Amino acid sequence: MVNELISKDMITYIHGFLGGPEDWNPLIEQLPGPYQTLASPEEIEKPVTLVGYSMGGRLALDFATRHPKRVENLIILSANPGIDDPIKREARRLWDEEWCHLIKNQGFEAFLEKWYAQPLFTDLRKRSDFHQIFKRRMENDPDEVIATFRRLSPGVLPSCWKAIEKFLFPTLFLFGERDIKYHLIRNKLAKLGVKTDLISNSGHAIHLENPTECAHKIKEFLCQQASCKK
Numbered sequence: 001m002v003n004e005l006i007s008k009d010m011i012t013y014i015h016g017f018l019g020g021p022e023d024w025n026p027l028i029e030q031l032p033g034p035y036q037t038l039a040s041p042e043e044i045e046k047p048v049t050l051v052g053y054s055m056g057g058r059l060a061l062d063f064a065t066r067h068p069k070r071v072e073n074l075i076i077l078s079a080n081p082g083i084d085d086p087i088k089r090e091a092r093r094l095w096d097e098e099w100c101h102l103i104k105n106q107g108f109e110a111f112l113e114k115w116y117a118q119p120l121f122t123d124l125r126k127r128s129d130f131h132q133i134f135k136r137r138m139e140n141d142p143d144e145v146i147a148t149f150r151r152l153s154p155g156v157l158p159s160c161w162k163a164i165e166k167f168l169f170p171t172l173f174l175f176g177e178r179d180i181k182y183h184l185i186r187n188k189l190a191k192l193g194v195k196t197d198l199i200s201n202s203g204h205a206i207h208l209e210n211p212t213e214c215a216h217k218i219k220e221f222l223c224q225q226a227s228c229k230k
Contacts, residue, residue, distance in 0.1 A: 031215050
């Protein structure tokens, strides 16, 4: 029954900052039905289920805000819907600009080491395959990473908080048990009527740290939505 319900929908995955399509493989392998990973949500031609992680979640929210009729379901993993306060927005933009200067002045590997030294990635760093993940991140083009900082920083992208209140499609927000900052975001989203769920034994990168539970929560959510439409 679950396979039949979910397989009717196409799922589009949007990876996070520094990531790539392969980051979704551990999760996708545990989900039934046809799947398609697109580099940009702008390529979507019909209503789909959007799944976005972190920066990819912000892009999914931005796309859903601008094109609500092209979204069937929205699933956000560890993503901040945005910053409303203009002073905080500018502070975040400047903070991201400092990372750009670090890349230029100290090199890309030094940047990656400092980026993943942030408390946000404590659980990811503990993984036995973190070395492989780091090697994949090293394949990024430094100039493109700088451009991404400048185009897609939460200090640049519009906030989606007000738009979320008007979403008519089902929305799910998943966050890690040890990702304290996103517990606060979860509380705010829950007050707006968004369904939220916790992924145990994980920090920020929940799709890499606990793909089994992530897949289960996504499958459960999509099954519920499909049942409601029958």
